[in-house]
Amino acid sequence: MNKIENVSRRGFLKNLGFSSGALVLGVQFSALLPIPKALAQGLIATTDANKTSFEPNVYLTIHSDNTVAIVVHRSEMGQGIRTTIPMIVADELEADWQKIQVIQGLGDKKYGSQNTDGSRSIRHFYQPLREAGASARMMLEQAAAELWQVPINECQAIKNQVKHAKSNKIVAFGDLVAIAAKLAVPDKTKLVLKSKQDFRFIGKANVALVDGKDIVTGNATFGFDVELPNMRFAVIARPPVLAGKVKSFNSDKAKKINGVIDVIQLDDLTEPAIFKPLGGIAVIATNTWAAIQGRDALEVEWQAGEHGNYNSSSYKQALAKSCDNPTADLRQKGDVSAAFKNANRVVKADYFVPQLIHAPMEPPAATAHFHDGIIDIWACTQTPQSAQSNVAQAIGIAAENVNINVTLLGGGFGRKSKPDFVVEAALLSKQLNMPIKVLWTREDEIKNGYYHAVSYQKLSAGLDSSNKVIAWQHTEAAPTISSTFSKGADTIGFEASLGMIDVPFDIANVYCGAGKATAHTRIGWMRSVTNINHAFAVCSFADELAVASKTDSKDYLLALIGKDRHIDINKENAEYGNYGETLDKFPLDTARLKKVLTQVSNMANWHSNDKGKLPNGHVLGIAVHRSFASYVASVVQISTNAQGKIKLERIYMCVDCGIAVNPERIKSQMEGAAIFAISLAFYGEVTAKAGVIEQGNFDDYPIARMNEVPPIDVQIIASDAPPGGVGEPGVPPVAPAICNAIFAATGKRYRELPLNQYGII
């Protein structure tokens, strides 16, 4: 279990460079690391004589000037973590918001995982952060009790002060620092966390974004904005085909471009790709434009290699075939083949979701400065620790000599949890012995990415005479993320836990399986990952079954989910990942699934007998999906015009993510998730020809624009359950809800995305 320790007691303050006293607290995971370690080590570079491996995941410092420094160790990419973490710590601490300083944590293992993906920041750190705050608060109260020689239970921390009601005495946190620094940290079992009704910030929807003013005045620093003295700019011509090689190149013309100072060939990539640079030719210049011009002037002959035969059209046919030959059994409940034989009728449908790419508004960028045997890096990375270890390995220095500063991220969506671009900057800075900023252009981002895997899925359901589903078969062929880490991996595994094997329907006989699919690009994870394709197939298919059964889609879904229960898929010949959580803490709870479904249908006036409440010509589609331990249902309201074009009129989202720590940011994530889903449903498609990605910018990889986006209503279910994920769970149900609405409006069932191929957008 994690434990909180008073660092200041152990004599580290003298290393911190504070002229006055400071109370420094850290949270530590004793289960992970056995021996105590200096918690403050990372705050200001210092040498800790008592070097151990007991490390905090987050900490706070209270200064004698009454300021409270709170470290945000997770990356900000729009989810609001730089606001939400301080909300949690400040609340339990009883800090005055105006006394807070938010400090962005360097990449360092002592924080626990900093890998900001998987919708995990609050899921994993809500409790430890509360304990860190509560522990400090109780020590300050104890310090005041000692100061005044009164019982501790008469002292109460309120807004950066401790008060003694009986004597009307008040002392500022800052004035208690010296005493508190000498106290022992309360045992975790003695910690008294605040009651819900006493929260000042947690659960409140009135907190301004910590970076709001910097953003609206152009003063926020993103990865692209980092500027070091004597820094040079680099853009790289990467092999157009994965693991392709430079056969020959001529840089004479490039070097003639005004501002170009060097051209450097990088090592070819040897698969597996992992987070290694892709190789190619780097052009170094005094500004970005010169570097881009120089790259355009390069004459490179590439050698494609084994992935040069990758063509999206024939690949799709191969995937379809592979679905019929599953080589991996992922879930087997009951006896599916017998059930199909007994079925009154069988409904079948195939679904297809193409390859997708993240397209954050800020492409990847990293600045590195190698000097004196160490390297300082500033990058828009979701994963500073992985960046650190990959850089250390690539340039051959110890990880502790790699300093990863995390800037704001201009969007991440999973792209920036792959630090290949950080390694590129590090290699170039070391080789050239100068600060280098590597910038990816939009074309680089789309053509040389880590792709959301193209996926073909076949579903069939056996219905009995009363239209009850007695058999469910779901097979899929898609290249696996594992292929990026293990060359030749050709079958999905853990991806099946993201919305496929955890299909929450009450069906006696279930089979899920996967066929083989060889990867020809770097397969990565993108916001919501394979929940996108699985929810699209499962929620579309459920709607098809409702139609086949002549039943209202919402009523049918409720019946399909069945009675209130916790589903344990592991008991049905499956290995269910559950997003790394236990089913005890985060059960797959059908009651919660049905609750969001019912509530969203109320929001949208979804009742067959209430159709009069909808504007004339408006039609609804519905879907529900659990992912990242949260539950989201969506209703999409559309209209169609005489030309057969559809218009999104309104989207309703209802989320149950357990305790809603920052409701305003939860709503903003649901709004954004719906729009992310509109983009992929309408336009999302990345294709390859002879191994080369055919798209390159927002003209051929469009994303939704303002005029295509309807009002989005979001409701959050009040819950005391542990907080689940927020950043990703909103995406999966929206695309199928759109397609279900289109079917309701037009009678046309679209089973292949994107929708713009049908001329209806």
Next chain:
Amino acid sequence: MISLMINGKQHHYNDDENMPLLWVLRDILKYTGTKYGCGKGLCGACTVHLDGQPIRSCVMPVSAVGKQKITTIEGLSNNGDHPLQQAWQQLNVPQCGYCQSGQLMSAAALLAENPKPTEQDIDLAMSGNLCRCGTYNRIKAGIQMAAGMKVTSFNIDDFALDKQSIDEQAIDKLAMDATAKGVKS
């Protein structure tokens, strides 16, 4: 030698005349508030004003600026107090924030031209500005709020701060490493 008037300040530029204004602003003159998103005038992240008109600085050669006055996000107001910047904060419009400089510059040009835009006017003026995080409804609401109009695209009962709260909630932010503070200087 090219003379540029940026946010009321005179600059001299003596490099490639074909360099797009975006890179002159960002790399040469260090106005990094203006962002790169596509390099082809497709996303609007690089929007600045030339004599009050919104343009995509990523596709405009610096030589084409001529005598026109350039306004970037840094020059939209003296202290972040443009009504749009205020509304953006009151509604917590940004998510990642990267596109918001361009969004604000497009919106500011719209309101300067059309102080009471309809929803269609807003869609028309703003549909060239992409936001991958999906903040469109709050952007629209922010424009309507700044224009003193009824907000239609977002339920402001869910979230809207008053100006005083924004000021009260302003807090210090520090980079972890002392050297990181030098990043902007």
